[in-house]
Amino acid sequence: MTHLGAVLRIFGLFPSEHARDFVITSRGRMAEDHVGSYYAATLNDKTRYPALDGDTRVDVAIVGGGFSGIATALTFAERGRSVALVEMNRIGWGASGRNGGQLIAGISGEGEFARQAGVIGRHVLDQIRYLGHDIIEGRIARYGIDCDLKHGWMEVAARPSHMKGIRAHVAEMQEKGYGSHHQIVEPDDLPAIIGTEKYYGGFIDRRSGHLHPLNLCLGEARAAASLGARIFEETKAIEITGGKEPLIRTDRGTIRADAVVLAGDTAHQFDRGRLNGLHFPTGTYIIATEPLSETEVAAINPQDLAICDTNTVLDYYRLSADRRMLFGGRCNYTNRDPADIAGTMKARLTEIFPQLSEKRVDYVWSGRIGIVLTRVPAIGRLEPNLYYMQGYCGHGVNATHIAAEIVADAIQGTTDRFDVFDKIRQVRLPIGQWAGNQLLALGMTYYRLRDML
Secondary structure, eight states, rough: OOOOHHHHHHTTTSTTTTTOOOOOTSSOOOOEEOSSOOOTOOOOOOOOOOOOOOEEOOOEEEOOHHHHHHHHHHHHHHTTEEEEEOSSTTOOOOGGTTTOOOOOOSSSSHHHHHHHHHHHHHHOOOOOOOHHHHHHHHHHHHHOOOOOEEEEEEOSSSSTTHHHHHHHHHHHHHHOOHHHHHHHHGGGGGGTOOOSSSSOOOOEEEEEOOOOOOHHHHHHHHHHHHOOOOEEESSOEEEEEOSSSSSESSSSHHHHHSEEEEEOOOOOOGGGGGGGTEEEEEEEEEEEOOOOOHHHHHHOOTOEEEEESSSSEEEEEEEOOTSSEEEEEEEEEEEESSOOOHHHHHHHHHOGGGTTOOOOOEEEEEEEEOOOOOOSOOOEETTTTTEEOOOOOTTTHHHHHHHHHHHHHHTOOOOHHHHHHHOOOOOOOTTTHHHHHHOOOHHHHHHHHHOOO
């Protein structure tokens, strides 16, 4: 942390001790580097992309260097279109480079999506359930992206009553032909799969899994650049327009294009029109322990599964490639981070795995995930030739790649899936983001109490 960062924290401008580090650009603008996470410590691509300097023209211009933007850029580059992307910090700086790394089938909010979109919506859900997996796995193989991909994801029942919903879900997946991927885990079978007495059964999806998200994002960026995509870091978008002359104006130049994509959670100045009052950033926290022994791994997670529970305010965790426990959760909807993130998360980890109580915590970090009240990812059009995608509600690894494909298809004239998402009636609060977060936090406090009881 620089002296400047310490001064800013004293004045309360940064909420978490582990949340931010800085780089100073050649023109003196303060940009933020990757946070001090396990992922940043083990990244395998240190490429720094230049800042935009001047004016340029491409087919498609993108704001945002996370999964949404990078996946979209690579999709267009693979299709032979010229593309430019701007990111105000570093590629993978936000949630894409700090998340739990869980590759989960489908999207969040599927029940609401099906309720609003009916038969067509259910058909779209079937089409896209593993679309993100297919895209990611294909790119890992095609471009040699080293991101520790492992298959196997499990949802565990936090209450006995939750098994009813799990059984119904697995039965539905079997009816749809996904039976070979899904396995019910009865309560008596849990000890052979997970070394805790906290749960009451669950199910395993062998098609889903986990990976190193920052290395995936950086690998896709490298692939896009190799195909001609122009990527600009440390370049802040200050104005965007659609219509007949789509434009991104930055602090260092302009990009004119046939279409502009707002990719991922936008800055406040772009929360206009359909985006106004839609998105609520929510804090989530992760710790990484010291490496565990093979004996310890065999006792707590012998199948190397990514795991999350069925609580509304859930825990999620997995093992890293070097056998660290990466444990996350405790979502905070007020955006006020705990005073002691490491202590808070270690206490929760110890509740679930008492056998890890003496393990050292080597990395602690926080971040913001984008929440929309319907839980359905917001994919749509703000104005002609100006598109957006955001609000993945914690399912971003898979869902961002789905959204990128849907928006890319729409820009090129195939709008069947895009139109279904664009017509979803999202819930907006016309009271400002801060007040909205407090109301959201109040509601989630109810659900947390319900989880506890």
